[in-house]
Amino acid sequence: MEKIFDLADIENLERFYRVNFTTKISGIQSPNLIGTLDQNGNSNLAIFNSVIHISSNPPTLGFLQRPLTVHRQTYENIKMKGFFTINSVTTDFIKNAHQTSAKYSNGISEFEQCNFTEQYIDNFQIPFVKESPIKIGMSWEEEHLIQSSGNIFIVGKIQKIILDDSLLANDGNVLLEKINLAGVAGLDSYFKLEKIARFEFARP
């Protein structure tokens, strides 16, 4: 039976019900692991479900940081160093990737706790996730405070992309169907993906 929730209904939902509900209604995203370093050189790794493409020129990606009402290691490290990495998540390691969302103490690395391997590539100063088939080195570019909730939309510029050349088609298409890329709904539900169509640029 069709059910209609108005704003007042949603505001009156029990807190965990509302989180489960509102985080999933817009569909699925790709989880990504964001790698950073703190001022003492300790590595940090955290799963984010909000990485989106912004622009191809300049090449930029964005993601949402939760409000700074508590200590946010990833955010502080990004602001401190100016650089971070974005690493893809495959279904082979979703459990370990999910585990990076646990609140580990400062100085304890999720790389080690969650069985990921730090990989330094070229001169990029922040570790990539060796297990990730697509690795992106990013620089902080700008950020926008969402007034209504205190979240921060962070914009980064792509400085480096590392992937196996077998994933790249002649037209620049990335063959995501060749890796077991994971999808995620809300904060807890994981999906596998199967490519079913590629369409031409649409014309009336």
Add this chain to the structure above:
Amino acid sequence: MEKIFDLADIENLERFYRVNFTTKISGIQSPNLIGTLDQNGNSNLAIFNSVIHISSNPPTLGFLQRPLTVHRQTYENIKMKGFFTINSVTTDFIKNAHQTSAKYSNGISEFEQCNFTEQYIDNFQIPFVKESPIKIGMSWEEEHLIQSSGNIFIVGKIQKIILDDSLLANDGNVLLEKINLAGVAGLDSYFKLEKIARFEFARP
């Protein structure tokens, strides 16, 4: 073989290669159809691949609008009316949903051209997509100009959610696995989804 692209390599890529490449490296998203009305009451419907959850309290979602270097019907309609709808896309109608990305002339509705049915629910003044299993009525709340590229990040507040109650678990979880929700990579590649895991809140 592992391939490394630095920023200069990416900037020097042929334009369409660069778009294919950079729009897919961060993984997949859910496509959503955004419905609007213009000042004359003409409906508009357009596919967006960037809708993300921002906050549960207040309940907000965000999406990226491309730069206003050309006429952007969805954006102008949202600013004019203050309201819009976000409608889910299933694999049953990805071809029609993709077709809404074609540049139709002003006053020609993608609802009609792409075989979607306008549905008005309660007193919400903007049409929903009848075919979408999850329908969200939104109000414009704030927007942020991305300085580096001219994109606009639009924040909307959820005013109404319509879905079948069989999709809702007792804890507010939305059972996306019960609908054939589509995923999309970049601007052209569509995926079907299969749920494989739901994990508990992670603790160290």
